[in-house]
Amino acid sequence: MYTEIILEHYKNPANFGSLPNATVESYDENPICGDKIKMQLKVNQNKIRDVRFDGDGCAICIAAASMLTSHIKGMKLSDVKKLSKKDVFKLLGIELTPIRIKCALLSLKVLKMALVSYLSEKRNTDWNSL
Numbered sequence: 001m002y003t004e005i006i007l008e009h010y011k012n013p014a015n016f017g018s019l020p021n022a023t024v025e026s027y028d029e030n031p032i033c034g035d036k037i038k039m040q041l042k043v044n045q046n047k048i049r050d051v052r053f054d055g056d057g058c059a060i061c062i063a064a065a066s067m068l069t070s071h072i073k074g075m076k077l078s079d080v081k082k083l084s085k086k087d088v089f090k091l092l093g094i095e096l097t098p099i100r101i102k103c104a105l106l107s108l109k110v111l112k113m114a115l116v117s118y119l120s121e122k123r124n125t126d127w128n129s130l
Helices: 004-011 059-072 077-082 085-092 098-128
Strands: 024-030 035-044 047-056
Touching: 004 059, 024 098, 035 059, 035 098, 047 059, 047 077, 059 085, 059 098, 077 098, 085 098
Parallel strands: none
Antiparallel strands: 024 035, 035 047
16 A cells, blocks of 8 residues: 555654754644654754654654655745645655545644744744844
């Protein structure tokens, strides 16, 4: 059912673990199937300089997080904001059943939550420095 690439990312996920001195982190879970993802970003000069994720989940969830974190390294925040579910589906390269869509998109949701948190904190810091 799963391609070899997805199984490889599941067994040996890229960017798995903790990121010391992360600029921002976010966490969410999918209570229906038990997937849990925490993502940490290091942001500098409006780019993602480094990223790590941690958590438990099915093969689709972990593979999607592995592929997505590899994809966004070095990316401008303005480009990260534009990422959509279609981008995640393209990274995975397989048709997903309706129940697996939430598994595949959890890491994108956590990434977007981290981005919103970072941008709102930055905005508050910029505002307070006036």
